[in-house]
Amino acid sequence: MAVMNTTAAVSIENLGFTYPGQSNVCFANLNLQIEAGERFGIFGPNGAGKTTLINCMTGLLSFQEGKLSLFGQDIAAHKKETNKLFGFVPQDFSFYQELSPAQNLEFFGAWSGLNKQTIKQRTTELLEVLGLADVRDKQVHKFSGGMKRRVNLAIGVIHNPRILFLDEPTVGVDIQTRNAIIDYLKELNKNGTTLIYTSHQLSEAEELCNKIALIEAGKIIAHDTLPNLLSKHKENGLEELYLKLTGKSYRDE
């Protein structure tokens, strides 16, 4: 049983989850602790349970057993309060493509509990930092994939969350956009935001994450800092370590 720490950004204790109507158990007695200020990467093959785990942490899925807390607050008991603590950047573009970035930020900012003045200020800041100031009033559906990714990210951080969940935030973007996003995420982390990140881009993970967990069939098979893991398993890089621990066979879902 994991030791509970109320200062941890995320504390998962004996988590049990099964999709309704299915017999396969996704997680059984899963324990994990992510400290505040970490840049935490969750990796694993397709179907391993990465997205399901993030959905449990964000309250999108209701787990059947165990306890999950964000900064010491039980998400099952205090959903509204815990929802204020984190931001979420899903893999899909989760915004209104008919609207402009400014309109999207105004709407999602209001739903995040911000007042009008704060939204205005944060919108200007974010659009400037993410290179979207010139297109703030243009419809998003006309944007390139990279610009849409940045809009997706901006919405996730509009309310300055203490934890930011990122599900493949750089998929399908060019090198310039990827670098800009990674730099921005590092900057956010410097300012105290805990990053919880999942991706198949292992080189990117090496650059961004200071701690990682490898997940396979609903179980955490490795969990430590990258240097410690490489040293323990005598590997030179994350990709080699990943293949060693998860195997080379296809993982068709």
Place this chain on the structure above:
Amino acid sequence: MYKLWATIKKDTSVLLRDKIGLTLMFTMPIVLAIVITTIQNSTFELVNNNKVPLLLCNRDTGDAGKQLVTAITKVGMFDIKQVTENQTNEQIIDRMHAKDALVAVVIPANFSAKLSANAKSISNKALTNFGVLTDSTKATSNSVEPLTLYYHPVLQTSFRLSVNGALRSSLQLVQNKQILKSLYFALNQKELPKDLENDVVNENVPINEISVSRDGSRNIPNASQHNIPAWTIFAMFFIVISLGSSVVREKLNGSFVRLKTLPTNYLIALISKQLTYLLVTMVQAVCIFAIGIWLFPIMGLPKLNLPADIVGLIIVLLICGWCAVSYAICVGVFAQTQEQANGVGAISIVLLAAIGGILVPSFAMPSSFKYIMQLSPLHWALEAFYGLFLEGGKLSDILMNIIPLLIITVLIQIITLWGLKRKNLI
């Protein structure tokens, strides 16, 4: 409150970007209202103002034939073109094919003589029964050769029956006069006095036509009064195309997922959608009513007269709009794709309009439908509108239509909430 305001702003912006949806919501009902009213108005005018063209061929040389021609003329519903008695039936039919007339009446050659003989026979029978005549052998039967009525196939059955009734009434008048003449002659051995004959012909019991309006006005309902309320309701419910799709799109594009992670209840989104689209339904109604009031008279169509109880009208519009918006959201919540929402939404509205009496008048429906129609919110909305527009009623007069509409709306809301809960969306 700011959350709701921001959500209404978002919904309004999304709606304004949906050009096709907006076009459907506003153009389609306006076009329908104009087309249907124009068609129905010409039917109203045909019955009320225009005359049915009729070819009249009188091959009879006697008085009864002339009297019948006069009686048919006095009916007032025919534009009579007399043709010479030597025209053959084939020639008359050819003229009808050439659309010279929709109806033709041929009075046979010996009509007066046979009618007179028949009248004499009937009067003799009557006198024998009264005991005035003792020799019953005088009451011999004489059959009158029938009048021939040709009608064009385009003439609807209801019209044909009206023409038939008018002719029968004229014929009855002439026959009665002949019988009276015959009776008078048998009893008095002299001709029926002219003034008495005129009394028989002209002193009919008058019929007062009164529209049973609640406000006592005697305005005759026109095609606009019928059609504008009906198509306004249809337009309001057709909002399902835009709103249903909008809900599905929101579910599919991932916005729902993000919304669920935010510290705000999704009910705010539902309230916002209801308020935004309720406003749209009100704008639709104002547009269609404005067209009925100002554009229709310019187009030669009857002007729409708004009911006296404007507050009642606004309340009915709000409830009807709320029901339409609730239905659209319900369709959007249960539909899996935009295609499903559009297809199911559009077809279901046409069906609900049909059983609700918008496409076919409720009085013309089979009796089994009289119960089914009560399930359609459009039926109750239409009855409420007719209560105001056609019967000149007040809000209190149409409460029994508004209450079922409200009950249906609340049921739809409950079903929607259940659907959202079941799908883990609230």
